[in-house]
Amino acid sequence: MSEKERSYIITRVVIAILIAAGMGFAIVRRDLTSGVMILLIGLFLFVFMRQRYKDVVIADERTRKISEKAIVGAFWIYLVSIVLADIAVIVLGHLDLEIIDQIKPAVSHITYTFFFLVFLYEALRFYYKNKM
Numbered sequence: 001m002s003e004k005e006r007s008y009i010i011t012r013v014v015i016a017i018l019i020a021a022g023m024g025f026a027i028v029r030r031d032l033t034s035g036v037m038i039l040l041i042g043l044f045l046f047v048f049m050r051q052r053y054k055d056v057v058i059a060d061e062r063t064r065k066i067s068e069k070a071i072v073g074a075f076w077i078y079l080v081s082i083v084l085a086d087i088a089v090i091v092l093g094h095l096d097l098e099i100i101d102q103i104k105p106a107v108s109h110i111t112y113t114f115f116f117l118v119f120l121y122e123a124l125r126f127y128y129k130n131k132m
Contacts, residue, residue, distance in 0.1 A: 008053040015045050082114050
């Protein structure tokens, strides 16, 4: 691995970590504007990096398969986490605990986000299936 490839990978990982931390902070503060700005800045940085390291980025069949497996794994982990959180809220909801009342809106938002992601996935799958 060349020095330029190593630099590209390290920069990409650092940007991804900063975006995730910034988005997490924006979510905790419940500041939608900051979250959107962080996401847009992060996407801009990734586009800038793609242009700067154009000769380094190698997109072959192996890389695509790895990316597909990673996204499917992340999707299933997200799905299981949401289902377990929903089950916990439903089961523990009858106990009238204060923590459940605090967690319930967040779990509902995450569940709705998941349904949106499934819809988006199916729409994009339909688009690419017809495109190819």
